[in-house]
Amino acid sequence: MWSTDTILVAAAALGASWLRMGIALVISALFSLAVGIAGGTSRKAEKIIVPVLDILQSIPILGFFPLALYGFYSISPVIGAEIASIFLIFTSQAWNMTFAVYESTRVIGLDLLESARSMRLGYLDRLRYIYIPASLPRLLQNLQPSWSNGIFFLVGSEILTFGSIDVNLFGLGSVVAQFVETGDTFGITVTLSMLVAASIATNFFVFLPLAGLSGTRRGKETHLARTTFPAVFERASKILTSGFGLKHVVRLEHPNIELQRAIAGITKKVSLPWSLLRGLIFFSLLAIFSTAVISRGGDILNVMTNLYHAFLRLGPINIAEATVYSLIRVGISLAISIGWSIPLALLIFRTSTASAAVTTAMQVASSIPVTILYPVISAWLPAVVEVKAILMILMATQWYVFFQVLGSLRNIPQDELEIVDIYRLRFVDKLRYLYFWRLLPALITGCVVAAGGAWNALVVAERIVIGNIREEVPTPGLGKLLSVYVERGDLPVVVIILLVMSSVVVGLNRGLWKRLYDLVVLRLKAEDGGGHGAG
């Protein structure tokens, strides 16, 4: 039924959610500048900041929601929920931006720093004239990926149950859930249309112009500080008028790519066992600390016993089983992502307009929050929850495999393409002698990113709780386990599951992906030989 009230409610919900996202993004940007610049310009700070970020980025964000919620809630139940929600969005946005700033400031030329010293610039002046301008281009490019990542977890941070604490903040997630509950088709349609429109508009009018402003040419970077809003708008309208940005497509990267890039550089110096050990120590300390906070003091021994009992309550076999099932789900999603990404990328990469059109379409698609859409699309999806779970994971991750593969193919040097053309190689031979080798490293990076995202998405995908909708896969899974115990409010068990999940993620990153990557790069070493040897 048509109703102005419904439209107003939907608009208000959109505004509330967007405001939360916006505040979190601003905080993330400020955090990334503060921490990133500290890490990039001070050796001492770097030694602490980088390993900590490395661990934080591998944590399944959704899993830590209850801990944060509990913390903020216990400070103040009134505004605590609101702060917790913004904080949780922040945790899904901040890391890639921080790594971008860190990397940008770390590579500032020595001559520039020395001339700054000779001019006796104070720290504030250096910030203003050197560090911030140097960081801005990549920071701006990372705003959109951060936003997309945040929006996936938006619902999870607005609606949450942890034991007796029930948070249901006014926003997109809660409003859609309510409309679904009351069967208000008009409400659902209006809210979702607004959401999709807002997602697209935000992309076109805010993030694409901002990312485009950063330019790719070095010379431009210094002018960024002077960028004004009219300039942003002009750029936006230019993008729109030129056929929905087909000519001006800016390649946006997924947040985890920044992370992986930075981590790859750092972990080169750290061995696998040490890295795992460090992760384990960190997680254990975190677990003990948070359990201690929540059990309001008590002695350490008590806390340890609690955790041990939680472990027993779960049972090692249950944990192992859940891990294996989750691994399989992640593996299947990866296989599907790879399965369509490579053929499609191969099909379009030699045509610029096709590449740009497909990329733009997918950027928009990937920024539409599937978690919010879920109550609606759930009805159209196959009835098998197991299949739905895989689809959820795919929606959260598959794009990045595709973006990476397409990017790598588009970056094949012209010379190499001309060689396979002039010798009239058949498609299979082109694939075997050229394309395969060029896309392999990017494929692995894409898989790392997608797998990381998949582990996060598991928490939502294996057990979906939105409003009255409650669906879970019949088989075990770490995400399902986590979701169940979060709802029960069983903190020690939650901590144990998080510990397992984080260890699996870190272990896979170091033990599988990084090794594969090194293996491939070794084979390709010929041409990045110089850089590799120096690193």
Next chain:
Amino acid sequence: MAEGTALDDVKSRRISEAILTAREIYHRYKTKKGGEIEVIHNISLDIRYGEFLGIVGSSGSGKTTLLKILAGLIKPTSGVVYYKNKPLDGPTPAISLVFQNPALFPWLTVLDNVMLALKSFDRLSKEEMIERCRSYLDMVGLSGFELAYPNELSGGMKQRAVLARALVTNPDILLMDEPFSNVDPLTAVSLRREVDLMRLSETIPPSSVVLVSHNVEEIVELSDRVIVLTSRPARIAAELDIPLPRPRDKRSPEFYDFVDKIFTLMS
């Protein structure tokens, strides 16, 4: 006596006949800003049987573009290229191109890199292919390096491998794009000498060679005939024969007359 005349006849007819012909070639590239730049303006030229044609022009004048058009790799904006009087509509094994950068795939061995050129030859068995590649690698002085990877080779050796790859298809025409500009001067001297010698050998194809370069001395050293291009857009500024005996003495006054003349024509 009569026999000799007949033979001379055949020779001179062959020399004067064109194997590759370009007619009224124009080429424009689209620029990133949406505009266009004209790179080649109305070029018509003939490549004759058995000749060594030098094409000289300053950097950025459009030499590489012209060569890629002659190879069938780029379709010109307008104009036609004929190979043996038939329009050329794409790359053919009869025309080989040596690229400006010694582009070898780093993940393939030298032998596999050379074998790529034979991939579209269905009638050859794998053994025959390997045999043929080996003999060409041998010819360019790379025997023993078949299983090495390109990054284990020096710049000069890479260029030799590229030459082997270009020759292994038995092309009628070899197009070379500044093949000596990316190797050190000493290696360049010996590579030029080898290319010059290769031309004298009866058994080795190709029948005709086109060398593109901005290096006037190198063009004078190797060419029978030289086409001088203007700067962008490239047009033909002049054409001249170089009837000096080979091997050519770079310090002779005649040699320098030609170098001077071409420099004047270029500017």
